[in-house]
Amino acid sequence: MRRVALAVGLVALYALPLAGPSEYWMTIAATACAFAVLSQGLNLVYGYGGLMSLAQVTFWGLGGYTSALLAKDLGWNPWATLPVAGAVAALAGVGVGYASLRLSRHSFAIVSLVAALLVQLVARDWQGLTRGPLGIPGLPALRIGAVVFDSATRFYWPMLTFALVALAVMWRVMRSRIGLMLLAIRQNEPLAGSHGIDALAHRLLAIGLSAVLSGIAGGMFVFLLTIVDPSILDFYYTESMLIMVIIGGPGSFWGVTLAAVAFTVVPELLRLTSELRMVLYGVVLVGAMIGLPAGIGGLIARRREKQWRARLA
């Protein structure tokens, strides 16, 4: 039954452009794919690994810049830049993670926040490398043979495919023993240590994996935008990811996926300006922290507990 639903869903997703939505809406659809990957990466690091990392946007941005520079300056084939984009992001993530995972939670959150800002400052000010605030325009589009993915409608298919693969990989990790260990680390780190679980290694794996996938997503996306500039590292992405994970429920794969789509599409439907969207996100975040701190996923977990208690009484 589940498999049928999944198959139908996949077909529907791929058939979406055929229903004739405008370029504008196809851009939204592609953006939703990107956010699904980014927020699931945060879910892996935070919802599973317990690390409040505010630097996930850095992986996406580093990936974007890496791809842009390789394609524009060195004339690489855009597809070939993607693995490098992922690798660069992963290296950054694991490197900074290794240095900062010994810190307290407060320090780690602050370091991740500041690191993200620092990278954006570098992107803006190191003109020699990144061309500064105006960015790197004139990027080529992705192509396979004669098919050029230069419109949002066409770009949607490779983006969707990548997003599905990325989500599948993360889903597999979450369901596997690795995911179990990460949850253990999140829920009770000292106990996990006494069980022989290497928290540092597992967390670095989560960071590295989310970084690779976010980096590739960023690398692909700049070939749709045909330009990369420091705004790709804006705090806006972090804020959006946070909302998606918190409301979807940290640790809940489907909750976060649905929240990612919802929070990308709904504000567009409501025609909110970006500032009002952020105000809305902020209000939702504050409200959630007061009333629903564990997100929708938390509600489900509590209900499960109640059911078991009733069953065993």
Add this chain to the structure above:
Amino acid sequence: MTAGYLLQLLANGLVIGAFYALLAMGLSLIFGVLEIVNFAHGEFYMLGAVGGLLLINRLHFDYWTTIASVTVMGACVGWLFHRVLLRGLAGRSFERSLLLTLGLGMVLQNGALYVFTATPQIVRTEFGVSSVLLGDVRFSVVRLLALAWAAVGFIGLYALLYRTRIGQAMRAVAENREAALIVGIRPERVARLAVVVGIALCGLSGAALAPVYVVTPTMGLIFAFKSFAIVVIGGFGSIGGAAITAIALGVIEALVGGTVSLVLADAVAFMAMIVVLLLRPLGLFGTGVRV
């Protein structure tokens, strides 16, 4: 590169450093007493600046009344902030307070962006652009007055923390929470005052610096990040450490900015933070008890 020029940089650095200090001390105080990192701290500073802008430009208040009013309003906002949002968070998970204050910051910053747009605005005080010459150094009047206000802030904070009962209680809680509770200090009263003072200092800083620089809704973000860096470098819970680090940072930034590059100046705080964390994770003056 004359001595006069360097002195000028030093003087400017001292002024900004003094306000970094007021902000960082407020942040440190709130963290020390409530164990909450206030991610909306920069936005309260921005609100202080916006308040100053509105009172002077739109309502034509004079400079002195404006600064005083904004500080008092900051205290009231702080009281509300604690009462409505922070009180229920005491002792809860760390992520909850992080996300709540972050969300609040988002609302404030983007709300201000929506209302005022990103265009930088200039506060037109009655002093205009007049300046005074002290030896070789030229101070704009508003900058000199800002320094004076910073001094007022420092003195007020010092008096509170070292000369009043409740101030001592705040220091006690910040340094050793369990011991303070055993001795019978009521945490909520102390917490409320810490937040009131911290936010009032944000308001004061915002209003005093608004005429010196320009006012934009995003001005809080970078100030906040630097405050975090300062608190991390100085050591969580060490209020004196935050002050020293802040002033040092202000001076170093000014010197680097004026002699090497402005761009590098902004990065100094963050690079220093990373270095300190690698070498001394508890901070330069960290008490080592609470991490």
Add this chain to the structure above:
Amino acid sequence: MTLLRVERLGKAYLGVKAVDDVSFTVGPGEIAGLIGPNGSGKSTTIDCLSAFQRADAGRWHLGDVELTGRAPHAIARLGLTRTFQAIRCYETLSLVENLLCATEARRAVGWRDAFFATARLRAHDRSARARAAELLDLVGLARYADAPAGILSYGQRKLLALAGALMTEPKLILLDEPVAGVNPTMIRTIERAIARINAAGIALLIVEHNVEFIMALCSRVIVLDAGRLLAEGPPAIIREDPRVLEAYMGGAPEEAEAGLRA
């Protein structure tokens, strides 16, 4: 032939010596008790041995392997497991999953196996689940096997923690106050569980305030006072030792004696 050898362990906080030059041993298959009045450094000792706090001085070995300076998870993997005074469990994971986490100490499967669900992983999973079922049976929690650990009572969580420690296939378990805050019936249950664990050949070092519990179970008792080693020996000797009585009661020998005998 000793299993755990602790030499000159030391730990200080802000100038105060919580553990001061403490040395002792635990033999293979032995149940040893670690007692002492409040603040004597018992929990700090456990924390240092399991690397949950960094010792300032001293060395300790498990068999031939030196454990000094290693990370907590490394020590667990080498065969020294501990439980916690504040009961810990993975709240939303089922009891079986709680125990599966503890198999990491045996390092039988790597990430590649885990991700691709190889035959190796599946075999490991099967045997691990079987063993988990056995252990849950041992501690009487079998009917809650698939329930989230959050529903367990205080005493049941203590039993789960014990099962988790066993799951790591240790050579020696450090028990940190296993019966603190537990009702008398549960104390019996835990006592029996510990006896069965020991019968299987696992050594135990038990920290406890409940002196009669220690005297009943342990073949050897180590006494700390103000961070220093005070006395060491079989329960019968320790019970009569005037230094121990004085440490506990500050010099009222009759009452102390009565407390230690009860």
